[in-house]
Amino acid sequence: MMVYQLDHVVVWVADPVRSLAFYQEVMGLEPVRAVEYAAGEAPFVSVRLGPGTILDLMAVASAPKVDALTGVEGGAGNRLNHICLAMTETEFEALHQRLHAGGHGTTSPYLTNLYGARGNAPRSFYFTDPDGNVFEARYYDPA
Structure with a gap:
């Protein structure tokens, strides 16, 4: 039987900066690519759950772009x-x-x-x- 590792989960948020503050300050999670996101060099910011797993804090406004990327209409933003x-x-x-x-x-x-x-x-x-x-x-x- 195969064993897989969970790499990331996309969490849909209204305001990634506000959400990052919650995940960092309240949940105690380490930000990933926060500087790059703030500089406009990354499309989303993430927080680290463990050595090999992150949560991507994706703006719900970007759902149409994610649908186009995955090829699944209506799959993003849920x-x-x-x-x-x-x-x-x-x-x-x-x-x-x-x-x-x-x-x-x-x-x-x-x-x-x-x-x-x-x-x-x-x-x-x-x-x-x-x-x-x-x-x-x-x-x-x-x-």
């Missing part, structure tokens, strides 16, 4: 149901605190034993970014 981010328990608690401290809050209470790629997660919660994209944060027992 939201996913949610993106689940796995992290350590310490990172999980810190993100929860930053969301509440920044006035963003969460859209669910702590949930328990939800199944994912690594089995059941002891706790998770859902939250949204400024554009309404839904995320789930979770951690797994280190054992």
Whole structure:
């Protein structure tokens, strides 16, 4: 059986600069190509989820160009149901605190034993970014 790695996910946003501030300051993610984007040298800015995975913060206004690139009319600009981010328990608690401290809050209470790629997660919660994209944060027992 083949095993693939997730390279990137495109998240549609109204204002990439505003969104970058949320992903960097609230979620604690490292920006990628922010300087190039600000200089007009990159069509979008990204944030790093891990060594080989990024989120592209793509302006929804560019959806027609992305449709032309992919050859799929109406395929761009749509939201996913949610993106689940796995992290350590310490990172999980810190993100929860930053969301509440920044006035963003969460859209669910702590949930328990939800199944994912690594089995059941002891706790998770859902939250949204400024554009309404839904995320789930979770951690797994280190054992």
